[in-house]
Structure formats: C-alpha cells, structure tokens
Amino acid sequence: MTEEARQPKYPRRPNRWIKLWVNECLRGSIRFELQADERCVWYELLLMARESRTPGIIQATPGVPYPLTWVAHTLNITEELLERTLQRCQMTDRIALNGGSIQIVNWEKYQGASGPDGAGAEEGFVDKPKISKAQQRRNEMAIEKMRRKDEGLCEYCGSAGHASEKCENAESKRYVF
Numbered sequence: 001m002t003e004e005a006r007q008p009k010y011p012r013r014p015n016r017w018i019k020l021w022v023n024e025c026l027r028g029s030i031r032f033e034l035q036a037d038e039r040c041v042w043y044e045l046l047l048m049a050r051e052s053r054t055p056g057i058i059q060a061t062p063g064v065p066y067p068l069t070w071v072a073h074t075l076n077i078t079e080e081l082l083e084r085t086l087q088r089c090q091m092t093d094r095i096a097l098n099g100g101s102i103q104i105v106n107w108e109k110y111q112g113a114s115g116p117d118g119a120g121a122e123e124g125f126v127d128k129p130k131i132s133k134a135q136q137r138r139n140e141m142a143i144e145k146m147r148r149k150d151e152g153l154c155e156y157c158g159s160a161g162h163a164s165e166k167c168e169n170a171e172s173k174r175y176v177f
C-alpha cells in the first residue's frame, strides 16, 4: 500500500470528542444543582457545542440561534426538559443565552486545548473562531432584527409605533440600528 493510500479519506476533524472532568462531574456542584435528566442534557449540549462551527456556542451560524424546538428534536427530548435544563444551567452560570444562541460559559477553560491538561492541542483544537469586526457587526444586527421581530417591533427601525410594512424604510429595505 502506498503512503498516499493509507491517508484517511477525509482529514481528521478536531471536533470528535469532549472532555468530561472526572472529579468535577462526580463530586462537583453539578450533582446537586442539576437533576439526573438535566445532567444528561447538559452533557449532550457540550457535544453539540463541540460540533458547532463556533465551538462552545450552539447556533446555526454565528449570531443565528437554532429554534429550541429543533434542539429538543435533535436530542429527542421534550421541550419541557430542554427549557428546564437551560434555565437551571443559566441560573448556575453554566450557559448564557446570547440572542437565543446557547453559549457554554467556561468552554475554553474546560474544553479548550489551552486548558490545564493541554489535551486536544495535538488534534488542532481551535476554539477561538476568527470573526472579523464586520462579521461581528452583521451578527449583532441579525440578532437585533430577530429581537425586533420577536417583540413585535418594526424590523427596520425598531419602533413600536408601526408595523414593518408601514415603515418609511420598508421600500428601500433600509435597516436602522
């Protein structure tokens, strides 16, 4: 077999595993802060966060969250359990919901290659996605647009006084942030 033929067909992806910290999982505060079913969902959220294009943040694309129904469906759990877990994890500072995206708060500390054990560095874990200022701005604008929509505000200017289609910006599709 030639050297070339031994190469894997696809390059190894750096998102194939997560770290579960033995002492923290067995004896840490998670044991009494989350119920058994919530702990299971928490660990599966870590898996989803690892697979994300922006490791540590569960979202469709930067700044665009998945609907919670989709997340619940993906994990085949009830929305009640998902919401209960998210709520409990927010209360205990495990996650933060940024515009609906699920962010694992201490991701880099526990899952990053630069964590105390350095594990993952050999697989090329890169946990800090390079997002340009312009992309960051676009993400923030996308989140703001969704917030306006959710709250029934004009999507163009954010006003509560008129519907989007009545906005003076509607014709030119000009968004004011």
Ligand SMILES: [Zn+2]
Residues within 6 Å of the ligand: 154, 155, 156, 157, 158, 159, 162, 163, 164, 166, 167, 168, 169
């Ligand atoms: Zn308007």
